[in-house]
Amino acid sequence: MSERIAIDVDNLVVDRGGKRVIHGVSFTVPAGEITALLGANGAGKSSTVMALAGAIPAAGGDIWLSGMKLDGLVPDRIRREGIALVPEGHRVLGQMTVEDNLLVAALDRTAAGRKAGLDRVFAIFPELKERRNQLASNLSGGQKQMVAMGQAFIARPRFMIVDELSLGLAPAVVKRLGEALTLAAGEGIGVLLIEQFANLALGLSSRAMVMERGRLAFTGTSAELKANPGILHGAYLAH
Numbered sequence: 001m002s003e004r005i006a007i008d009v010d011n012l013v014v015d016r017g018g019k020r021v022i023h024g025v026s027f028t029v030p031a032g033e034i035t036a037l038l039g040a041n042g043a044g045k046s047s048t049v050m051a052l053a054g055a056i057p058a059a060g061g062d063i064w065l066s067g068m069k070l071d072g073l074v075p076d077r078i079r080r081e082g083i084a085l086v087p088e089g090h091r092v093l094g095q096m097t098v099e100d101n102l103l104v105a106a107l108d109r110t111a112a113g114r115k116a117g118l119d120r121v122f123a124i125f126p127e128l129k130e131r132r133n134q135l136a137s138n139l140s141g142g143q144k145q146m147v148a149m150g151q152a153f154i155a156r157p158r159f160m161i162v163d164e165l166s167l168g169l170a171p172a173v174v175k176r177l178g179e180a181l182t183l184a185a186g187e188g189i190g191v192l193l194i195e196q197f198a199n200l201a202l203g204l205s206s207r208a209m210v211m212e213r214g215r216l217a218f219t220g221t222s223a224e225l226k227a228n229p230g231i232l233h234g235a236y237l238a239h
């Protein structure tokens with residue numbers, strides 16, 4: 001029997017600043033698909049994915065990667081197990097070149113692996129190749145997001161978690177970024193996509209979840225959610 005590849009979150013609880021912000025959520029992120037995580041500001045999306053990546057501790061519940069327990073591991077170990085987080089705000093190391101920004105995310109690969117990784121990122125985002133020797137601080141917001149996504153791609157992850165794909169970016173760039181995620185899913189990478197614009201997310205994803213005040217108000221297919229707009233309206237109005 002082939003191994004079932006998925007992130008399984010079971011009854012996750014997260015506290016921040018002494019306050020419970022995630023109240024026991026359970027969901028699965030399968031390989032080879034894009035799963036959208038939607039919800040109003042403050043609903044708990046970032047807290048959920050930061051806990052998945054080990055950036056903040058879980059106060060309860062379990063996080064599994066294909067049967068291996070992830071909660072309690074340090075972020076670097078979780079990254080090495082194949083979970084790449086693209087954090088909110090397309091942050092880059094501004095005083096380093098585009099190429100070095102990408103290479104720091106591939107330090108544990110061989111020289112040949114790093115070269116192959118760079119070639120792959122440059123094939124997906126040719127504008128980064130043209131700018132490979134420029135300081136990352138000089139890039140546009142969209143190009144910085146490409147670098148942040150490139151750092152995920154170069155690590156050859158099994159899962160990519162993208163916190164706010166489109167925030168502040170022009171539609172043409174967002175389209176390119178979305179295509180890169182579709183490509184990743186087509187290659188078998190599981191993508192968890194947090195996105196403010198529900199239509200954009202549901203256009204890319206096959207599965208969707210709606211979070212409302214630290215709880216999941218919906219999990220199902222994106223088609224189901226599109227067919228029931230009241231669920232989304234309710235979640236955004238409930239805020």
Ligand SMILES: Nc1ncnc2c1ncn2[C@@H]1O[C@H](COP(=O)(O)OP(=O)(O)OP(=O)(O)O)[C@@H](O)[C@H]1O
Nearest residue numbers: 016017018021039040041042043044045046047048
């Ligand atoms: N560093 C923090 N310390 C304390 N509470 C926090 C912190 N960050 C977020 N929170 C609280 O946690 C709750 C969930 O916030 P979170 O950022 O996870 O939501 P979100 O759905 O990602 O929203 P946004 O889109 O605004 O980031 C909110 O009540 C928020 O005020």
